[in-house]
Amino acid sequence: MREITYQQAATEAIQEEFRRDPHTVYMATDGQADLQSEFGEDRVRVTPISENCFAGAAIGLAGSGFRTIANIRMATFGFVAMDQMMNHAAKITYMFGGQAKFPVLYRMTVGAGISAAAEHSVSPYSMYMNVPGLKIILPATPYDAKGLLKTALRENNPVVSFEHILLGGIKGEVPEEEYFVPFGQASIRRQGSDVTVVALAKMVYDAMAAADDMEQEGCSVEVIDPRTLVPFDAETVRDSVKKTGRLVVVDEACQTCGAAAEIIALVTADDATFAMLKAAPARVCGLDVPVPFSPPLEKYAVPDKARIIEGIRGVMSKAPAGR
Amino acid sequence: MVPDRQTLIELYTTMQTIRRFEERVAAEFFAGAIVGFVHSYIGQEAIATGVCQHLSKKDRIVSHHRGHGHCIAKGADLKKMMAEIFGKKTGYCKGKGGSMHIADFSIGMLGADGIVGAGLPIATGAAMAAQLERKGNVAAVFFGDGACQEGEFHEALNLAAIWKLPLLFVCENNHWAVNAPASYSLAAGNITRMPEAYHIPSKAIHGNDVEAVYRAAGEAVEMLRRGEGPCFLECETYRLHKHFLSDALEDVRPHEERKAWAEKDPVTSFETKLLRQDVLTHADIERINEEIMERVEEAHKFAIDSPYPEPQDALEDVYSK
Ligand SMILES: Cc1ncc(C[n+]2csc(CCOP(=O)(O)OP(=O)(O)O)c2C)c(N)n1
Numbered sequence: 001m002r003e004i005t006y007q008q009a010a011t012e013a014i015q016e017e018f019r020r021d022p023h024t025v026y027m028a029t030d031g032q033a034d035l036q037s038e039f040g041e042d043r044v045r046v047t048p049i050s051e052n053c054f055a056g057a058a059i060g061l062a063g064s065g066f067r068t069i070a071n072i073r074m075a076t077f078g079f080v081a082m083d084q085m086m087n088h089a090a091k092i093t094y095m096f097g098g099q100a101k102f103p104v105l106y107r108m109t110v111g112a113g114i115s116a117a118a119e120h121s122v123s124p125y126s127m128y129m130n131v132p133g134l135k136i137i138l139p140a141t142p143y144d145a146k147g148l149l150k151t152a153l154r155e156n157n158p159v160v161s162f163e164h165i166l167l168g169g170i171k172g173e174v175p176e177e178e179y180f181v182p183f184g185q186a187s188i189r190r191q192g193s194d195v196t197v198v199a200l201a202k203m204v205y206d207a208m209a210a211a212d213d214m215e216q217e218g219c220s221v222e223v224i225d226p227r228t229l230v231p232f233d234a235e236t237v238r239d240s241v242k243k244t245g246r247l248v249v250v251d252e253a254c255q256t257c258g259a260a261a262e263i264i265a266l267v268t269a270d271d272a273t274f275a276m277l278k279a280a281p282a283r284v285c286g287l288d289v290p291v292p293f294s295p296p297l298e299k300y301a302v303p304d305k306a307r308i309i310e311g312i313r314g315v316m317s318k319a320p321a322g323r
Numbered sequence: 324m325v326p327d328r329q330t331l332i333e334l335y336t337t338m339q340t341i342r343r344f345e346e347r348v349a350a351e352f353f354a355g356a357i358v359g360f361v362h363s364y365i366g367q368e369a370i371a372t373g374v375c376q377h378l379s380k381k382d383r384i385v386s387h388h389r390g391h392g393h394c395i396a397k398g399a400d401l402k403k404m405m406a407e408i409f410g411k412k413t414g415y416c417k418g419k420g421g422s423m424h425i426a427d428f429s430i431g432m433l434g435a436d437g438i439v440g441a442g443l444p445i446a447t448g449a450a451m452a453a454q455l456e457r458k459g460n461v462a463a464v465f466f467g468d469g470a471c472q473e474g475e476f477h478e479a480l481n482l483a484a485i486w487k488l489p490l491l492f493v494c495e496n497n498h499w500a501v502n503a504p505a506s507y508s509l510a511a512g513n514i515t516r517m518p519e520a521y522h523i524p525s526k527a528i529h530g531n532d533v534e535a536v537y538r539a540a541g542e543a544v545e546m547l548r549r550g551e552g553p554c555f556l557e558c559e560t561y562r563l564h565k566h567f568l569s570d571a572l573e574d575v576r577p578h579e580e581r582k583a584w585a586e587k588d589p590v591t592s593f594e595t596k597l598l599r600q601d602v603l604t605h606a607d608i609e610r611i612n613e614e615i616m617e618r619v620e621e622a623h624k625f626a627i628d629s630p631y632p633e634p635q636d637a638l639e640d641v642y643s644k
Contacts, residue, residue: 025451042455048485053444053478060448060462063433064383066455068448083475087438088445096426096434097416098640132641157642 001173009142009174010107010163011035013149014069016178018043024153025061027054028071055081055106059089062102067153075108075162076122089158090133101156105149111164111202111252112302118290121298123201123253125162129229129262135159135183136230140204142172144227147181155183164202184231188240192222195246195312198237198263199223203250203303210308219316229259234266238273245278246315252302255285279318284311324541326376326534331602334376334533335593336611338368341392342590343615344401347623348391348408348422352568357408360437361422364392366531366563369589370495371396373536374463374556377544383431383453385446385464388423389495389562390435393465397432399425401622411629418632419640439500440473442466443492447482450490450553461547463491469500471517472508480553484521487552491543492518494557495530501566502575518555530558531589563588 018024018039026044036044047054051072058068072078093102112121128134135157139145152159190211199207204225211221222240241247249260260283268274287301345365351357375396386393407414408422415425426434436442446464453460470476483490498505511517515525528535543554561584565574597603
């Protein structure tokens with residue numbers, strides 16, 4: 001199969017959907033030449049640096065029958081557009097009693113790893129998870145970037161796509177034929193029997209590397225990528241935990257009130273799953289600090305393979321609770 | 324653009340409908356039948372009326388917390404409005420929005436926003452839609468002098484200006500944002516200096532004179548339909564109630580100021596003028612008012628007779644299908 005980058009895959013999704021539906025608009029503070037040349041400057045607009053305004057314009061377009069992508073770029077800029085995303089996009093379907101649909105796709109990059117310091121590095125998805133009305137996708141591979149964005153562009157609700165800054169250039173297999181990746185369907189990246197590791201975004205790759213190492217120690221790790229956080233596929237994770245009895249959730253976002261905590265709560269709220277636990281679930285998350293600039297500091301602030309291994313060993317070392 | 328006789332009567336009827344509706348809402352509120360925040364449009368009726376007279380269902384508007392007048396002027400159903408304000412299942416939003424969040428997408432009323440200034444960016448999107456549709460449709464956004472203090476206001480002016488959006492900015496300058504005077508909060512002094520800085524044609528008019536609003540809005544909407552870019556109207560007005568209906572809320576506005584503006588009541592002054600100019604007789608006015616009162620009564624009865632939503636309806640409509 002052909003291999004293309006994550007970024008190319010994302011662009012393909014947009015191109016396919018924009019060709020199909022002329023009532024589509026793309027807005028970003030910088031031009032994307034390939035989209036602009038194909039769809040024109042009317043539909044692919046370079047905005048002023050007014051994130052809150054074009055996040056809101058996307059809502060007005062949606063309420064007027066258009067489907068809009070607002071590419072906010074970095075998730076830290078998204079904080080400037082919080083009013084429109086949180087107070088309006090998320091709520092107006094509900095607040096207006098379901099009268100209208102609001103098909104808006106907000107794209108943002110997340111994550112640390114490029115020495116961009118705290119104001120250009122953040123992974124705030126759990127803040128958005130706390131606001132009902134948004135769907136949240138977290139594509140980790142080129143295949144999923146295209147498939148999830150395609151689904152997002154057929155969705156009749158606001159979708160927030162968090163795309164890790166280090167993944168844009170990675171290559172992966174993407175079919176030529178059209179396909180969709182449905183929301184709420186986790187992907188089991190690696191089968192295992194001793195411990196379940198749920199990893200988010202770029203952490204999928206670090207978790208896979210950790211699983212390779214653990215294999216050599218005779219520990220069989222199952223790695224699950226949820227792919228979408230809202231809706232979240234608790235079933236797949238529960239089935240895995242019922243098999244392994246152990247759960248580690250890996251996320252580079254800060255630990256406090258993060259997605260990892262919510263995932264553990266969701267998965268273990270099920271009595272049948274809880275009963276199969278052999279150890280308390282563990283989190284391997286970013287430190288509760290703003291992302292620092294200097295490489296050794298930044299590297300220390302987010303989880304890596306070594307810290308994931310530490311986390312796995314932690315849950316493996318605990319004796320099954322005398323059941 | 325001078326309104327003909329029929330238009331004058333329509334303007335009067337719309338303004339009076341808003342007035343009677345709002346009077347009934349206030350009475351019900353103070354009788355304890357309505358809960359929450361209710362921002363009365365009484366005193367500002369001429370603005371929504373004069374602007375919306377030029378708009379069709381295909382033109383879209385975005386409103387704000389003081390939004391009942393915009394809904395009525397755009398042609399919303401009084402029954403569904405009243406039911407929404409009463410929190411009933413038959414309301415426009417099935418009781419999920421209330422007074423501050425009435426919307427009717429079928430008539431181009433894209434909803435009222437309770438976050439000051441937030442309707443402006445949304446309206447730029449509605450205007451983009453009109454621009455992309457290329458059918459000569461326009462959008463209008465209503466907001467107060469308080470909203471001019473928000474960044475969203477400036478971002479929306481800039482965006483509308485650079486993209487020549489068919490958007491009519493309608494600033495309802497009632498001089499106060501709760502208890503803070505605009506003279507204190509707005510460094511620009513004249514509000515129109517701000518749109519002028521963005522090269523948006525603007526005009527300050529007497530917002531209690533429905534004919535003045537009608538004329539200015541008519542010229543502006545024509546420019547928008549020709550694709551000449553956004554326009555801005557500052558309509559000077561005054562709210563005759565407190566910021567929201569409440570016994571407890573303080574009102575620091577000077578007594579003399581309130582009295583002076585009460586004498587410039589947009590509805591009664593227009594009525595007097597129509598009588599003086601023989602556009603309407605006393606009998607006409609009585610008949611029109613009776614019809615309006617009947618509609619308001621009917622709306623109230625509908626609201627009272629309608630059921631509340633079931634508690635578990637709270638779970639519906641978070642997402643659309
Ligand atoms: C962002 C935001 N800040 C504060 C408020 C509280 N608030 C509601 S209305 C209002 C005053 C608005 O004044 P203006 O825009 O002039 O409209 P008016 O009430 O005078 O019609 C304020 C401060 C709010 N709703 N939203």
